[in-house]
Amino acid sequence: xxxxxxxxxxxxxxxxxxxNNFVLAYFLGLCPFLGVSGKLExxxxxxxxxxxVLIITAICGWALNTYVLPHAPYxxxxxxxxxxxxxxxxxxxxxxxxxxxxxxxxxIFLPLITTNCAILGLAIFATNRNYGLMESFVxxxxxxxxxxxxxxxxxxxxxxxxxxxxxxxxxxxxxxxIIAGILSMAFMGFAGLFNS
Amino acid sequence: MATPTTPYExxxxxxxxxxxxxxxxxxxxxxxxxxxxxxxxxxxGLATLFVLVGSSFLVSVMRLLIPKQVRISSYxxxxxxxxxxxxxxxxxxxxxxxxxxxxxxxxxxANCLILGRQEAFASRNGVGRxxxxxxxxxxxxxxxxxxxxGVREILGDGALFGIxxxxxxxxxxxIMILPPGGFLTLGLILLFFNWITEKRKMQQLxxxxxxxxx
Numbered sequence: 429x430x431x432x433x434x435x436x437x438x439x440x441x442x443x444x445x446x447x448n449n450f451v452l453a454y455f456l457g458l459c460p461f462l463g464v465s466g467k468l469e470x471x472x473x474x475x476x477x478x479x480x481v482l483i484i485t486a487i488c489g490w491a492l493n494t495y496v497l498p499h500a501p502y503x504x505x506x507x508x509x510x511x512x513x514x515x516x517x518x519x520x521x522x523x524x525x526x527x528x529x530x531x532x533x534x535x536i537f538l539p540l541i542t543t544n545c546a547i548l549g550l551a552i553f554a555t556n557r558n559y560g561l562m563e564s565f566v567x568x569x570x571x572x573x574x575x576x577x578x579x580x581x582x583x584x585x586x587x588x589x590x591x592x593x594x595x596x597x598x599x600x601x602x603x604x605x606i607i608a609g610i611l612s613m614a615f616m617g618f619a620g621l622f623n624s
Numbered sequence: 625m626a627t628p629t630t631p632y633e634x635x636x637x638x639x640x641x642x643x644x645x646x647x648x649x650x651x652x653x654x655x656x657x658x659x660x661x662x663x664x665x666x667x668x669g670l671a672t673l674f675v676l677v678g679s680s681f682l683v684s685v686m687r688l689l690i691p692k693q694v695r696i697s698s699y700x701x702x703x704x705x706x707x708x709x710x711x712x713x714x715x716x717x718x719x720x721x722x723x724x725x726x727x728x729x730x731x732x733x734a735n736c737l738i739l740g741r742q743e744a745f746a747s748r749n750g751v752g753r754x755x756x757x758x759x760x761x762x763x764x765x766x767x768x769x770x771x772x773x774g775v776r777e778i779l780g781d782g783a784l785f786g787i788x789x790x791x792x793x794x795x796x797x798x799i800m801i802l803p804p805g806g807f808l809t810l811g812l813i814l815l816f817f818n819w820i821t822e823k824r825k826m827q828q829l830x831x832x833x834x835x836x837x838x
Binding site for chain 1: 657701708730734736803806807814
């Protein structure tokens with residue numbers, strides 16, 4: 429199904445960005461979503477780093493799926509995870525060199541991009557649907573945008589909530605999860621975009 | 625480790641005191657994604673048990689052979705191997721469940737709970753303790769999955785393990801089996817856990833105070 433029309437690309441992009449948002453509808457990438465969303469600035473940067481890894485993974489995933497995996501389908505998971513781990517390692521070195529302050533503020537969550545299920549999930553979804561090269565690229569762009577969007581919205585809400593009087597019992601993860609639930613409910617509204 | 629612990633204690637800590645989901649907040653993605661029914665939760669819990677115990681065993685056996693610099697990649701390849709095994713076994717034995725869980729079986733690879741246990745425990749302890757720890761942690765994970773899956777299925781579908789509970793007059797609370805319900809239910813369960821912990825602390829405090837008076 430390589431339908432190379434602009435309409436198809438736009439559909440894939442909007443679908444991954446809003447309707448089937450990776451974080452709020454598929455529950456992928458929740459660890460960084462709950463862990464890093466304390467500060468707006470950090471979450472924007474983590475969003476971009478993750479988007480970059482997503483795009484590289486999508487392209488490598490497509491190449492592997494087209495040229496290698498037809499001969500050895502059982503190697504799918506292992507090859508994907510090796511590609512992801514090495515891309516993350518590369519980005520880690522890059523960020524450490526270019527911006528040590530960002531490197532420090534991302535902390536443990538930078539190497540943990542490897543176990544961000546959004547990335548492995550993207551590779552698996554894209555190959556399950558037999559996306560072509562361009563489709564995979566657009567899909568990764570939409571998914572990364574959606575991840576960044578969810579992260580930024582969450583960080584904004586959490587920064588606001590620091591000023592308000594939250595009961596001590598609910599502070600922390602419980603509070604964040606309930607906020608995420610309400611956000612997710614709001615995103616469900618986008619489901620109407622395509623059905624009508 | 626401050627005090628030596630018995631293997632039994634090693635196992636029990638995962639169930640409650642260091643519960644991977646409720647206390648450490650790890651492994652959230654599969655936790656929320658597959659718990660729209662109790663059967664899916666059970667299948668996911670057992671699959672995770674297999675992968676965690678298998679990889680903890682192997683990592684612990686090989687802990688002296690794996691060089692420090694490439695340890696994370698080595699662990700993840702070991703984990704991915706076990707996930708591939710369970711993926712193909714489920715496809716052969718229970719195709720229906722495999723279809724329901726879909727992409728979330730391969731995604732067990734990226735469950736941070738599993739990698740976390742390898743890094744924090746299996747790579748530093750002997751085989752017996754590592755396996756006990758893995759069993760305990762995955763039982764804790766299974767317990768959390770079942771709690772969440774049970775609540776969501778009862779409220780969202782009026783049933784448990786597919787058995788209808790309330791009869792035809794029950795109006796299902798559909799939002800509970802949709803994504804927002806997952807977030808909200810887990811949030812409320814965590815709140816409940818906080819409440820219990822807080823209450824215990826207060827009780828201990830009271831006990832100490834009354835002991836001091838005497």
